[in-house]
Amino acid sequence: MLLSQLGELGLLAELEARGLIVGVEHDAAVVGDGLVATQDALVEGVHFRFDWIDWRALGFRAAAVNLSDLAASGAAPEVLLVTLAVPGSTRAADVIAFYEGIAETGVPVVGGDTTASDVVLVSVTALGRSDRVPGRAGARPGDLLVVTGPLGAAGAAFRAGGYAVPPLRLEEGRALARRAHALLDISDGLAVDAAHIARRSGVRCVLELDAVPLAEGATIGDLAFGEDFELLAAVEDPEGFAVVGRVEEGDGVVTLYAGEPYELRGWEHFTAG
Amino acid sequence: MLLSQLGELGLLAELEARGLIVGVEHDAAVVGDGLVATQDALVEGVHFRFDWIDWRALGFRAAAVNLSDLAASGAAPEVLLVTLAVPGSTRAADVIAFYEGIAETGVPVVGGDTTASDVVLVSVTALGRSDRVPGRAGARPGDLLVVTGPLGAAGAAFRAGGYAVPPLRLEEGRALARRAHALLDISDGLAVDAAHIARRSGVRCVLELDAVPLAEGATIGDLAFGEDFELLAAVEDPEGFAVVGRVEEGDGVVTLYAGEPYELRGWEHFTAG
Numbered sequence: 313m314l315l316s317q318l319g320e321l322g323l324l325a326e327l328e329a330r331g332l333i334v335g336v337e338h339d340a341a342v343v344g345d346g347l348v349a350t351q352d353a354l355v356e357g358v359h360f361r362f363d364w365i366d367w368r369a370l371g372f373r374a375a376a377v378n379l380s381d382l383a384a385s386g387a388a389p390e391v392l393l394v395t396l397a398v399p400g401s402t403r404a405a406d407v408i409a410f411y412e413g414i415a416e417t418g419v420p421v422v423g424g425d426t427t428a429s430d431v432v433l434v435s436v437t438a439l440g441r442s443d444r445v446p447g448r449a450g451a452r453p454g455d456l457l458v459v460t461g462p463l464g465a466a467g468a469a470f471r472a473g474g475y476a477v478p479p480l481r482l483e484e485g486r487a488l489a490r491r492a493h494a495l496l497d498i499s500d501g502l503a504v505d506a507a508h509i510a511r512r513s514g515v516r517c518v519l520e521l522d523a524v525p526l527a528e529g530a531t532i533g534d535l536a537f538g539e540d541f542e543l544l545a546a547v548e549d550p551e552g553f554a555v556v557g558r559v560e561e562g563d564g565v566v567t568l569y570a571g572e573p574y575e576l577r578g579w580e581h582f583t584a585g
Numbered sequence: 586m587l588l589s590q591l592g593e594l595g596l597l598a599e600l601e602a603r604g605l606i607v608g609v610e611h612d613a614a615v616v617g618d619g620l621v622a623t624q625d626a627l628v629e630g631v632h633f634r635f636d637w638i639d640w641r642a643l644g645f646r647a648a649a650v651n652l653s654d655l656a657a658s659g660a661a662p663e664v665l666l667v668t669l670a671v672p673g674s675t676r677a678a679d680v681i682a683f684y685e686g687i688a689e690t691g692v693p694v695v696g697g698d699t700t701a702s703d704v705v706l707v708s709v710t711a712l713g714r715s716d717r718v719p720g721r722a723g724a725r726p727g728d729l730l731v732v733t734g735p736l737g738a739a740g741a742a743f744r745a746g747g748y749a750v751p752p753l754r755l756e757e758g759r760a761l762a763r764r765a766h767a768l769l770d771i772s773d774g775l776a777v778d779a780a781h782i783a784r785r786s787g788v789r790c791v792l793e794l795d796a797v798p799l800a801e802g803a804t805i806g807d808l809a810f811g812e813d814f815e816l817l818a819a820v821e822d823p824e825g826f827a828v829v830g831r832v833e834e835g836d837g838v839v840t841l842y843a844g845e846p847y848e849l850r851g852w853e854h855f856t857a858g
Contacts, residue, residue: 315680316673320699323680332684333667333694341696343664343712347620349695351666351710355702358670391616393624394606395708397631400589407588407596411605421606422622423614425708426593429628435668435698435708437624439616 340385346441350381356432364474367406370434371413376478377499378438379417380541383481384497386489387440391422394436397429410434417480444489451494451513451546453561458553460484460543463502464530467537476527478541485543488553492545501538503576506557507565509546516562517546521569521576524556532569536576613658619714623654629705637747640679643707644686649751650772651711652690653814656754657770659762660713664695667709670702683707690753717762724767724786724819726834731826733757733816736775737803740810749800751814758816761826765818774811776849779830780838782819789835790819794842794849797829805842809849 315323327333335341340350354360354374365373375392382389394414398407407426414421419438465476481497488495494509502524506517521532527540546559567576588596600606608614613623627633627647638646648665655662667687671680680699687694692711738749754770761768767782775797779790794805800813819832840849 313677314673315671315675315677315699318677323677323699326677326681327684330681330684332681332688333697335695341664341666343695345618347712349622349664349666349710349712351668351697351708353668353670353698353700353706353708355670355700355706357703358701391614391622393614393622393710395624395626397626397628397706398588400587402588404586404588404591404596404599408599408603408605411600411603415605422608422616424606424624425626426588426596427626427628428631429704429706430630431703433626433628433670433702433706433708435624435626435706437622437666437710439620439622439712 340381340387342445346443347439348382348385348387348442348445349437349439350378351435351437352378352381353433353435360475367409368413371410372416373475373478374434374436375414375417375419376480377541378436379419379480379482380478380497382438382440383485384495384543385442385445386486386495387442388486389419389438389440389482391439392419392436394421394424397427397433399430400428442489446489446492446495448494448496448509448512451509451515451559453515453559455493455546455548455559456550456555457506457517457519457557457559458545458547458550459556460553462525462527463498463540463542464534465527466539467534468527468530470537481543488543488545491549492547494546496544498540498542498544499538502535503565503567504538505544510563510565516560516564516566517557518560518566518568519557521567521574525554613654613660615718619716620712621655621658621660621715621718622710622712623651624708624710625651625654626706626708633748640682641686644683645689646748646751647707647709648687648690648692649753650814651709652692652753652755653751653770655711655713656758657768657816658715658718659759659768660715661759662692662711662713662755664712665692665709667694667697670700670706672703673701715762719762719765719768721767721769721782721785724782724788724832726788726832728766728819728821728832729823729828730779730790730792730830730832731818731820731823732829733826735798735800736771736813736815737807738800739812740807741800741803743810754816761816761818764822765820767819769817771813771815771817772811774849775808776838776840777811778817783836783838789833789837789839790830791833791839791841792830794840794847798827
């Protein structure tokens with residue numbers, strides 16, 4: 313079977329079943345002593361293209377998507393490790409701009425690797441500390457589903473030929489981690505990410521799309537794009553955050569608009585690629 | 586200026602001078618509380634080609650090159666994070682073999698990312714704990730330079746159209762870390778890696794190439810290839826390890842064969858690529 317048939321989630325499930333990877337239900341790995349670690353990669357031509365983003369924005373983005381996973385773990389970031397694979401013909405000034413973009417996040421780069429490659433690939437590891445990592449498996453019937461900000465900015469920006477600047481929801485993540493039953497960041501699309509919670513928690517997530525706060529210029533369809541990097545949490549008390557749905561007994565995700573079923577499709581790397 | 590002109594070391598120096606990265610004198614970053622972290626990438630066509638290595642061996646290698654950096658930090662490994670970028674047309678069985686190769690190291694994979702890419706790229710982060718990280722800056726005139734095993738296997742294997750299996754020198758690394766003034770792993774070639782110690786310590790490293798234990802089939806010329814992943818240490822007491830040179834006042838690296846100057850050239854990623 314090819315990866316494009318198995319899918320990213322199918323692959324992870326297969327690796328987990330064989331004991332080759334562990335603990336993939338969290339956005340970040342809990343390493344011990346409250347230490348959490350996350351690693352995400354951006355590949356030129358797959359996750360970004362240079363006619364849509366400059367080097368500095370790429371640096372910020374590469375760091376931010378990892379810091380978003382720390383936020384979803386309720387962690388305060390400590391350090392970054394950055395691997396940058398670039399053609400030897402790349403201008404040094406561009407690489408410096410890339411690291412300046414990372415520095416905008418305020419988290420120091422303490423290691424990593426630079427290496428040659430035909431396409432640009434960035435892999436960032438973020439390490440941080442968290443008192444409590446809710447994970448995805450604790451949502452309960454009766455919980456409300458909340459988000460930390462407007463969604464759809466990434467999809468709207470993509471339709472306009474660009475990328476939205478990812479938000480950094482570190483403070484919100486720490487606040488939610490103290491009380492959320494489940495917490496993750498919206499990287500695959502609202503419905504797909506809600507499905508992660510539903511599957512791991514053994515519950516049904518009901519999303520009310522007309523209650524979702526939309527970013528400027530965004531449509532409901534943009535909710536399927538993913539990469540918004542806002543946080544989605546299952547909580548008893550939604551105070552301070554926008555309610556976008558609820559948790560029920562059952563399984564899967566139900567998406568409603570004005571109370572009627574409405575299909576939202578998600579973003580799957582291998583089948584999309 | 587292009588990266589191919591500036592070189593990898595020049596780039597790191599430039600980034601460090603601007604405060605954009607910190608602490609690059611160690612193989613692994615010291616994150617705090619004895620935690621050390623390292624990240625290295627392997628890119629298809631740059632670091633490996635599939636007619637020379639299979640997926641399982643690639644997995645072991647990707648983990649081992651990072652564990653070598655932990656060994657050079659005197660660390661006991663705890664977990665790995667693995668990012669694998671592969672074409673969607675890759676067979677799932679190959680990816681599983683890749684993770685089986687990683688599992689041969691005995692260190693669990695607790696996170697990471699799988700993503701689409703035209704070429705295969707692997708980025709691994711290894712986290713471990715160390716009581717003492719000697720680094721590269723502490724070598725003193727009068728120290729002896731020792732290595733943990735025979736060198737040249739990687740160069741000899743490359744000449745034969747393949748890759749040597751990297752050794753795991755974790756136990757030796759912890760033993761040396763307790764007493765070494767400087768410690769690193771030989772990834773760039775003996776002379777280039779000795780130059781790292783010389784520069785950071787403000788000393789001269791004198792290498793006696795005729796004293797270097799060679800791997801089966803290896804020649805002196807293979808010492809310039811790098812990727813041997815044995816450890817190089819500056820110690821007062823060489824007990825248990827092969828002495829390959831000494832530390833003197835001065836700067837740079839002097840390579841001698843039978844007491845006469847003998848030029849060894851190293852491996853530089855961007856100028857080579």
